[in-house]
Amino acid sequence: MIAKKISLSICLCILFTNLISQEINFQDSEKKISLLANKILNGETDSIKNDANKELTNYLLQIIDQKKSYLYTFKEIEHISVLQPKDKKFKLFTWFIPYLNGEFEYVGILQICNKRGRKCKTYQLKNNINLTEEIIYNQLDYNTWYGCLYYDIIPIKIDKKRYYTLLGWDGNNEKTTKKIIDILTIDKHNKPFFGANIFDDQKKRILIEYGSQYPISLQYDDELEYIVFDHIEPMDGISKNDFSLYVTNLSYDILKKTPVGWKLEQNIYLNNIK
DSSP states (O other), X not given: OHHHHHHHHHHHHHHHHHHXXXXXXHHHHHHHHHXXXXXXXXXXXXXXXXXXXXXXHHHHHHHHTSTTGGGOOOTTOSSSEEEOOTTOOEEEEEXXXXXXXXXXXXXXXXXXXXXXXXXXXXXXEOBOSOOOGGGGGOOEETTSBOXXXXXXXXEEEETXXXXXXXXXXXXXXXXXXXXXXXXXXXXXXXXXXXXXXXXXXXXXXXXXXXXXXXXXXXXXXXXXXXXXXXXXXXXXXXXXXXXXXXXXXXXXXXXXXXXXXXXXXXXXXHHHHX
């Protein structure tokens, strides 16, 4: 009996040591990823930024391919957005390369696993189309991604099917900035798609473009279960589609959760929301 207890204690110590070692490895990986991400942001030339991005992409793909990496939160990574819903269906990494001419390029990696982190599939999102009004009616796959930095996930369930609403940011250029409300779905083969008709019109996503010098807010209110964002319009009232002149009019638009999807209400004043 004593021998069995000693043997069990030794096994537990070895297991604990292995877990600690695994944790330390991931922490060290976070530091390296953060250093490379900082180099992407602050590199003196576009060439330096691109080289750092290639190294970061390859390294991150290696790290998330390691056993149990899916269960690690990566909360200490700097300059990279790491999102995972409560059901742990996927983990989404996005970041951007700010070029010296004021333009941006986006990089995305999506890892889809079961809850235990097994049977994982990893997708590199291909940033090869522009984020324009023309694509708001189209469903897109990971090979036709417009590119942005996602910063929040809001799950919504409709007819027993789960959709993941994504809030994103695109620095675009010196004149305009864009924010995006998109829908991520995952089919039975664990293949991801962006865009779904769960808004109260025919759009599969919502695009908000506005003057870069006039920032707007796009956030989810957990208490109200609303997506709340500034209502924008041309500052002079007539410059339609010149988005560099689009600013908030101090009212808000909200998206409410309903049994059939998101319902849009416009020109709501903050005191009237609650």
